[in-house]
Amino acid sequence: MFPTPIEKTSRTWQLTYQGLLPIVLLIWLLPLIAVATFSIKPSADFTNGNYWGLPTSFELFTNYGKVFFESDMPRYMINSVLITVPTVIGAVALSSMTGFALGVYRFKGNLAIFFLFIAGNFVPFQILMVPVRDISVNLGLYDTKVGLVLFHIAFQTGFCTLFMRNFIKALPYELIEAARVEGIAEWRIFWFVVLPLMKPALAALSVLIFTFIWNDYFWAVVLTQGPDAQPVTAGITSFNSQYRAAYHLMSAGSIVAALPPVAMFFLMQKHFIAGLTLGAVK
Template sequence: MFPTPIQKRSAAAQATYKSLLPVALILWLLPLIAVMVFSIRPDADFTQGNYWGLPSSFDLIPNYSQVFFNSDMPRYLWNSVLITLPTVAGAVALSAMTGFALGVYRFKGNLLIFFMFIAGNFVPFQILMVPVRDLTVDVGLYDTKTGLILFHIAFQTGFCTLFMRNFIRALPYPLIEAARVEGVAEWRIFLYVVLPLMKPALAALSVLIFTFIWNDYFWAVVLTQGPDAQPVTAGITAFNSQFRAAYHLMSAGSIVAALPPVLIFFLMQKHFIAGLTLGAVK
């Protein structure tokens, strides 16, 4: 039923695997490598059609200096920080409380409410574009960071609740019963008994939501415009002029925009893997 591990295969199979693995890795990284090469090309290479040849010069410092000091890129990055961090905090906090209520308490309509949270994940977000945009215009939140934050919190809470509820259901229930026998209030049980056990899940979910929100482009374009509220994913397009695109600056901006989630993942890698694998085995 399951494939045989490569360590138990024949010597020829292992040699083939080891030889094809670097090729597959290079093919997978090829788009990223192309963006990195584009980011150090001079503007003259693009005007002369030298897209895939060797760069005529390596303009690493000029390109990235122009991105940081002669554009609104720092402002767009700061907007992304102001949008992503409150969204992560809000979605994780709400889902932790909702997951606790749905995972611990038994009441009529528990599964119905849980299924409603899950159902939101199956709605194609593209069909929500017009009503959500009209709603933000009507309530005065269009082209504001607050409107984008509130929407992301509402849209991510469904997935986060699914994650938290299932994690809490796997926790040892006798701990909660023992705390109740001692007369501990329910909110104290959540804060001092359940929440400390949820740290791996909180870390893993925070990394996932941070990546989702930081890399969001669709809603950044739909709900914001201009450097006052747009995050970095949408702000990169500001390097396009009316008649031509500054591919070298867009590539440099893309590399800069991709660094924070990569850094967050490596900093939280231990907790992220622990959160995803906790409870996988007895």
């Protein structure tokens, strides 16, 4: 049923595996390598069709200098921070409370409400594009960072609630019963008993949601326009002019935009992996 560990296979297969692994890894990293290479090429290389050859001149400081000092990229980066951080805080805070309510209290309709949170994750977000945009326009939230934060929180709360509810459900219920016997209020049970036990889940979920929101492109294009509210994923397209695209600047901007989530992953790698495997082993 399960694949045999590579250490227990034949020597021939081990050598084949060791030979194929670098090739597969190179193929997987090829798009990223291409973008990094394009980011240090001059614009003339694209005009002349030099897509995969060595740069005719290395324009590392020129291209990245234009991205940082001659474009709105710093503003887009700030917008991404102002959108992502409140979304993470809001989604994690709401899901912690809803997860506590659905995981601890037994009441009629508990399972139905939980299924409603889950069902929202199965709705293709593309079909919500027009109604969500109309709602944002009617409420005066279109092309605002506040509107993007609110809609992100609304869309992420379903997944976060599923995550938190399952984690809280696995906690020892005797701890909550013992606190109730001592006469502790319900909100104090949540704050002082359950919440400290949720730190691994909170850290893992925060990393996951940070990555999801920072890398979001669809809703950034649908709900915002212009540098006042657009995050960096949508702002990169500003390097396109009417008749030509500045691929070298777009590549440099893409590398800059990818740095925060990559840094977040390596700083919180343990929690990120824990979030992907949480609940897999009892």
